[in-house]
Amino acid sequence: MSPSPTPLAGPVWLKKRWHLRNNPFPSTGIARLGGTDLRENGLLYEPDVNAAQLREAIDKFVLGAAFSGLKFGYLWSTGTAPGDSDARGFGKSVLMQHLTGILNKDFGKEAFLSAGLDEEDAAELPMCGLLTSFDTAQIRSLGAALFTAVEYATDFRVSDDDLTLAQLLRRQLIDRTGSDDPSTLLKLVADEHRALRGRTLGPPDDKLIVALCDEDPQVAVDYLDKVKPASRTRNGSVYLATFLLFAAAAGMKRVLLCCDQLEDLASTTTARAKRDLETERFRDVIVETLPMADMLSVVVTMHPRAALTIGTAWELADLPPFETTEANKHRTVILPGLRDVAEATKLLTRYLDAAVKTGSTRLQGDLYPFTEAAVAALFGRSNRKPRDVLRKAHSVMDAAAGENLEVIEVADVSRFLDALTPSTGDEATPGFPAPSGTLDWSRG
Numbered sequence: 001m002s003p004s005p006t007p008l009a010g011p012v013w014l015k016k017r018w019h020l021r022n023n024p025f026p027s028t029g030i031a032r033l034g035g036t037d038l039r040e041n042g043l044l045y046e047p048d049v050n051a052a053q054l055r056e057a058i059d060k061f062v063l064g065a066a067f068s069g070l071k072f073g074y075l076w077s078t079g080t081a082p083g084d085s086d087a088r089g090f091g092k093s094v095l096m097q098h099l100t101g102i103l104n105k106d107f108g109k110e111a112f113l114s115a116g117l118d119e120e121d122a123a124e125l126p127m128c129g130l131l132t133s134f135d136t137a138q139i140r141s142l143g144a145a146l147f148t149a150v151e152y153a154t155d156f157r158v159s160d161d162d163l164t165l166a167q168l169l170r171r172q173l174i175d176r177t178g179s180d181d182p183s184t185l186l187k188l189v190a191d192e193h194r195a196l197r198g199r200t201l202g203p204p205d206d207k208l209i210v211a212l213c214d215e216d217p218q219v220a221v222d223y224l225d226k227v228k229p230a231s232r233t234r235n236g237s238v239y240l241a242t243f244l245l246f247a248a249a250a251g252m253k254r255v256l257l258c259c260d261q262l263e264d265l266a267s268t269t270t271a272r273a274k275r276d277l278e279t280e281r282f283r284d285v286i287v288e289t290l291p292m293a294d295m296l297s298v299v300v301t302m303h304p305r306a307a308l309t310i311g312t313a314w315e316l317a318d319l320p321p322f323e324t325t326e327a328n329k330h331r332t333v334i335l336p337g338l339r340d341v342a343e344a345t346k347l348l349t350r351y352l353d354a355a356v357k358t359g360s361t362r363l364q365g366d367l368y369p370f371t372e373a374a375v376a377a378l379f380g381r382s383n384r385k386p387r388d389v390l391r392k393a394h395s396v397m398d399a400a401a402g403e404n405l406e407v408i409e410v411a412d413v414s415r416f417l418d419a420l421t422p423s424t425g426d427e428a429t430p431g432f433p434a435p436s437g438t439l440d441w442s443r444g
Contacts, residue, residue: 010401017406018369019362024355025348025394029387031093033133033260034156038354042094046350049343049386050095056333057099057299058111064330065254065297066108066125071287073299073331074322080337080384087303089387090335093133096258096299100129103256104158104165107172125253128165131156133260138229140265140274142281143236147227149257150236150243154212154220166243167217172250185213188249198290204242205235212246237285237292244291257298263306279313287319337384344379344389345372351390369400370408377413395420 014020024039031042038044047054057075064070077090102111108127113119132139132149139145153165163171174180177188189209211220224239232239247255265278286292302322314322324332338344349365356362367375378396382388399416400408 007404010398013404014397014401015357017404018401019357019360020352020355021357022355023394023397023401024351025390025397026351027391027394029089029390031097033093033097033131034152039351042097044350044354045091045094045098045386046346047095047098049338049347050091050335053333053335054095054098055114057095058102058115060330060333061099061256061297061299062103062108062111062127063115065256066112066127068330070297070331072320072322073297073333074302074328075299076302076322076324076332076334078304078324078334087305089385090337091386092301092335093260095335096131096260096301099299100131100256100258101158103127103129104168105160107168107252108254126251127254127256128169128247128252129256129258130165131258131260134262134264136264140278141233141236142278142285143233144229145236145259146240146285147224147232147236150208150239151224153243154217154224164217166212166220166246169247169250169252170213173213173246176249176251180215182210182213182215185249186210189213189246192245192248192291196290198293199288200290201238201241201285204245205238208239208242209246212243237281237289241289241291244295248291248295252295254297255295257296259298259300262300262310263303265310275310276313276316279310279319280317283317283319338379338382338386338389339384341376341379344382345375347386347389348375348393351393368407369397369405371410373410374408374413377410378417381413381417392417392420 026039032040033042035041061073075092077087077092079087109122112122130149131152132145134145158165159168173185177184193204211223286296286298321328324334353364378392382392396413396416400412
């Protein structure tokens with residue numbers, strides 16, 4: 001009788017037998033926007049999972065900012081059941097990332113056309129998007145968050161030919177002037193500042209304008225990298241105002257700023273006085289000073305616990321209400337949990353497809369090593385939040401590879417999930433922020 005073959009280590013089995021480069025699913029399910037790991041940075045999250053809400057976000061936030069004077073929009077998650085206080089893990093971060101990506105690739109044209117506008121109307125108000133986020137480590141002020149939005153524009157590549165938003169805007173500047181001479185581009189930006197007639201934060205940052213107009217995109221990146229944390233917090237609004245003048249010179253009429261993790265500003269670990277002050281700055285900077293007041297619309301994430309903490313300060317600052325009421329329907333979008341197995345399958349398939357080894361004969365959309373019934377069992381054992389489904393898929397995949405299973409069946413899903421400790425559920429600790437205190441927008 002021949003001896004049983006020596007079991008292969010899980011990662012080896014995953015590569016040799018399942019023909020995957022790695023475990024396809026994120027271990028945390030917490031989108032680290034700007035990171036290089038595709039599983040964790042939100043870029044593999046299938047937008048069609050929330051297709052209706054993405055469509056609604058375009059209708060309410062993009063069209064609202066362009067044509068209805070929307071200043072604040074609210075992207076909500078309210079939980080999957082009455083009394084569910086943890087409304088995280090629904091995909092708010094990645095929906096914001098997709099929304100800004102749609103705007104920036106053609107300055108809003110596709111979004112406008114998809115909403116039903118004709119070519120002439122779609123070209124009337126060129127629009128771009130910025131992305132930023134609070135965190136409980138260092139980005140706990142509006143100034144720091146606005147500075148990070150400018151870094152997004154210079155660092156994050158948003159086009160098919162791997163250009164950043166800043167590079168695309170510089171290209172638009174050149175098209176408008178017919179010249180790539182930096183002095184000509186600088187004059188156009190300076191003219192935008194001279195045209196302002198209302199209250200401003202003071203003069204723009206001339207060095208940032210010079211860097212943005214430079215042919216080498218690394219000049220702007222290097223300049224922003226050298227700004228010290230204290231200056232990011234104190235002068236972040238000026239950096240954003242400067243960037244908006246650059247965008248306006250390039251022809252942008254509106255800019256949609258998607259601001260993630262407002263709940264971190266609303267955290268109970270943030271002193272109430274600081275929270276109230278930063279909330280008032282939303283009004284003072286975004287609503288009352290130029291060029292922000294003319295160009296900028298803000299979409300923030302919201303969930304019940306954050307709303308409870310920041311509600312009084314928001315109301316005292318006289319900012320537009322964020323409650324999910326009929327009166328606020330035009331400025332709120334609510335992300336639901338996954339509705340059925342089909343949506344869970346759509347969610348998992350994108351990650352599986354991205355992990356297939358080069359040269360594999362595996363077909364796109366193949367669920368292997370999961371059976372369809374196993375995916376249904378996985379969905380049935382989840383709380384319907386995308387984060388929970390992805391985390392559990394990661395854990396089941398690791399366990400099944402470790403046992404060298406050919407396929408993952410219903411019984412395997414049940415067995416592995418029964419063995420999970422509470423720490424692998426929906427309470428994992430978020431990853432640490434980038435050491436600089438800002439998001440790392442580079443993508444390789």
